[in-house]
Amino acid sequence: MFGLDGRVALVTGAGQGVGAGIAAALAARGAAVAVNDLDLDRAEAIAAAIAGADGRAVPVVFDVTDHDAVVAGIAEVEAELGAIDVLVNNAGNGGAEPMHPTPFRESEPSDWRGPIDVNLYGVLHCSRTVIGGMCDRGFGRVITISSGAGLVGLRLGVAAYGAGKGGAIGFMRHLAIEHARLGVTANTIAIGLMETASSEVTAALARSVPVGRCGRPTDVAALCVYLASDEAAWMTAQTLHLDGGVVQS
Ligand SMILES: NC(=O)c1ccc[n+]([C@@H]2O[C@H](COP(=O)([O-])OP(=O)(O)OC[C@H]3O[C@@H](n4cnc5c(N)ncnc54)[C@H](O)[C@@H]3O)[C@@H](O)[C@H]2O)c1
Structure with missing residues (x-):
């Protein structure tokens, strides 16, 4: 079960963190993986690590917020690996690195576009580019990595990020x-706080996670392997809460 031999996957923002873990797990199950990032060195390092573990991976640099770059980057991947069967929309952030939480009443309109561009438009651009081919071939898996901030209100100053993440959740249901x-499924994983995130605010949040720890890339990767598999054909239009029990449904 859950083998991905012969599948081609694209993971966006896979040069580090959660995306890198997802790319490695899909490759370990047999998929050929395109490792996308803004940063070539990061994408190359992750692709090389996958190749070193006997997987097949290629780096591909494009910015998911730039539609023309997405179309060109995906054409490059498909020429090298074949048609994309599995798209994991993982690239996302607060719109600027590092994230600068700001109470909404103190924010400016210029603060909002970045988080909505990457967390919503990035998902639209990549999904739109691959969906036609998936439909033509009768198989596709689209998985979007969202956040608890797209599901519930938080007193953290991340309203525009929540708008982008929540917008992607709504979009994925329609997709x-x-x-x-x-033959195409589309699901969202709303993840909670990862171990990689660290600040005084996140340390306090980590203590409140019911299972007693923050998430690891392998936690997210395992669910992606399932969602990408043939066995997940009856699972679609869902938003799965993967957060150690923080949000209950
Ligand atoms: N880390 C957390 O605690 C947490 C919590 C909830 C949701 N998430 C979501 O999980 C996903 C992965 O998070 P992470 O912590 O691994 O992120 P990260 O910041 O560690 O890594 C993200 C990668 O994406 C790349 N990237 C950023 N913008 C891009 C763009 N426009 N085009 C292509 N690549 C881009 C970056 O260069 C980076 O390598 C994101 O969507 C994030 O919003 C993370």
């Missing part, structure tokens, strides 16, 4: 239902 008869 799923529009293509549900065509």
Whole structure:
């Protein structure tokens, strides 16, 4: 079960963190993986690590917020690896690195575009570019990595980030239902705080996680392997809470 031999996957923002873990796990199950990032060195390092573990991976640099760059980057991947069967929309952040939490009443309109561009438009650009081919071939898996901040209100100063993440959750439901008869599934994983995030605020939040720890890339990667698999054909249009029990449904 859950083998991905013969599948081609694209993981965006996979040069580090959660995306790197997802790319490694998909490759370990047999998929050929395109490791996307803004940063060539990061993408090359992760692709090389996958190759070193007997997986197949290629680095591909593009900015998911730039539609033309997404189309060109995906064409490059498909020429090298074949048509994309699995898209993991993982690239995302607060719109600027590092994230600068700001109470909404103190924010400026210029603060909002960045988080919405990467967390919502990035998902639209990549999904739109691969969806037609997936439908034509009768198989596709679109997985978007969202956040608890897209599901519930937080007193953390991340409202625009929550808007981008929440927008992607809504979009993914429509994507799923529009293509549900065509062999394409679309699901969202709303993850909680990862161990990689660290600050005084996140340390306090970590103590409140019911299972007693923050998330690891392998936690997210395991669910992605399932969602990418043939066995997950009946799982679509869902937003899965993967957060150590913080948000309950
Ligand atoms: N870390 C957390 O605690 C946490 C919590 C909830 C949700 N998330 C979400 O999980 C996903 C991964 O988070 P992470 O902590 O691993 O992120 P990260 O910041 O560690 O890594 C993200 C990678 O994406 C790349 N990237 C950023 N913008 C890009 C763009 N426009 N185009 C292509 N690549 C881009 C970066 O260069 C970086 O290598 C993100 O969508 C994030 O919003 C993370």
